[in-house]
Amino acid sequence: MDDDMIFDPSLKKKKKKKTGFDMDAALASEQGESTSVEAPVESGDVDVPEDENLDLDNFGKKKKKKKKTFFNLEELESALPETTEEKPPAEEPEPQEEDLVDDLDLEIDFSKTKKKRRKKNLDELVAEEENNENQENAEDLHGDWVSTDRDYTYDELLERVFDIMREKNPAMVSGKKQKFIMRPPQVVRIGTKKTSFANFTEICKTLHRQPKHLLDFLLAELGTSGSVDGNSQLIIKGRFQQKQIENVLRRYIKEYVTCHTCRSPDTILQKDTRLFFLQCETCGSRCSVASIKSGFQAVTGKRAAIRAKIA
């Protein structure tokens, strides 16, 4: 009891403080959520270099475009777990190395400042850091193995190839930068049991897909029923949040919009003898995509009502 009495005021004070902070944080996080689709990725750990790469590219943009929110395909693909792992570092080897350098510097800062700054002089530290930087710079200079006798590593060769590729056709580099930008889905709850997907047709247009196809996919994935109403918005039965719809849309884009070979979004979906084919306009590849199946649906409604319907 005494302890409680002692602890109570302090706790209350803390709570009060926290609430003050929480309000700000909550507001900030809400803003973040409403503004940027990739907020969780952005706030992710520092030691994921690939994600950081992509985020660094977009960081400036996000700040500028706080009101207009987009999520682009490259981020999307990086967010999706099944993307090819080798490509992202190969596409942008240089920024990643810079990141690595940053990481190393950070590590140095963390480890050595805590342990050694008390014992060693600052000058020594600076010298050490310079040494490290010099070493890394030496590694950065690609092609330095040409003059030496030592064996070249795979990374060096890969970098060399990509440098040559970039020199030969700069269009490819600019093409890579071109991002597929689309608006996030506007998802609003209607009452307690239905959800409205307001810009459904708009998204269909940006994806160049038939609304029916996307509708089929959404309903099959979510395991519900729904329809497009007069205002061209999609009404789905069940409660869904924007994030959840985004996840499903991402999966749709990965399977039915981006080319499976070159990942370009410039594709056409054709139906050919009961099978859907994805024809890429950029690389010309053509591959079949999985048909949409809703699969097994368990009985969730009232069985009596179903029986009454059948009878």
Place this chain on the structure above:
Amino acid sequence: MSIQNLNTFDPFADAIKSSEDDVQDGLVHVRIQQRNGRKTLTTVQGLSSEYDLKKIVRACKKEFACNGTVVEHPEYGEVLQLQGDQRENICQWLTKSGLVKPEQLKVHGF
């Protein structure tokens, strides 16, 4: 003296071997369905009929502390039903127990 050409060679040896190694063939679809309120239902479709689904469901019920059943469906065979959102649990459990490979799992829903 043995002539190599006369040796009997089974061209389907690989196929048989691979199917013996893992009974599971085809994708396992893990779905989620919304029920009334914030209740959900997880269905696991496509598990091999060689497995004893009743034993699996019994183990899952204990592991995830939820109820569940096996439902017979004319088209999709035996389907597992578990109460609540058990998608992550069931995926981890199926891979950990070695019944299904991670690449054979397909998770649907939001």
